[in-house]
Amino acid sequence: MSEDVSGLTLLGSSVRGPVDHVESFPAPAHCTKVRFTTDEVASMCPVTGQPDLSSVEIVYVPRERCVESKSLKLYLWSFRDRKVFAEALAVEIATEIKRAVEPESVRVVVTQHARGGIVLETTSEL
Template sequence: MSPETIYTNLSQLGTQTTMPESPEKAVLERVENPQKGVAYIVRFTAPEFTSLCPITGQPDFAYIMIDYLPGDWLAESKSLKLYLGSFRNHGSFHEDCTVSIALRLIKCIQPQWLRIGGYWYPRGGIPIDIFYQTGEPPQGLWLPEQGVANYRGRG
């Protein structure tokens, strides 16, 4: 598999790209998995995720962690960064943000398995943590704990 094959259809990597206006307008790209047939876990960590409360418009902050077992595709990291950044001006509850990210990734990269942890900082004194996964964790792989502490000034 040549680099031209893997990277041919990418529109954002290596170019100057502006932040998408919304998650719906964000382009999430994928690349062919150069290690097809090898079972391994990919982890993305976004410790400074932000969105807006859909009612008050106030900012919400989260630590988002995504783990997945690739199939034929990998999430292209710059496009994922831009997709996650597009939530900054997006009004949505914590649950919707977290699960929407998972479902969009699943649709794009069709992983063999995926889990996401959305560790939200308190609003009104209550932190909300959201967890989603596609099924049982894969057997025989090193799957580290997400390691985000329960809220005590997270960080």
């Protein structure tokens, strides 16, 4: 394999639980935008402890590195038992993407599904 994947510790391993970080690999030439979406991010309300289910969209413009998707999945899993408001969730995810790959830009949209008849959408752009 010609790509430098020496920093990838999760891909190809038997890790089957949440992690606290996202891993990256060298961005291929001419990759101009990356978009991830999922409808399966769970967290808990910081006040009531009730479960919150959210959709998450992550869009970033890579420079030299790209997010490895298995590590992203395991990172998003880490919110399952955490008490966090949707607004803070969007900021925390965007901050981790920024840390991991130093993109030109990153945009994270968290859409918290209806509980009590209200859908919440929050955005963080770095």
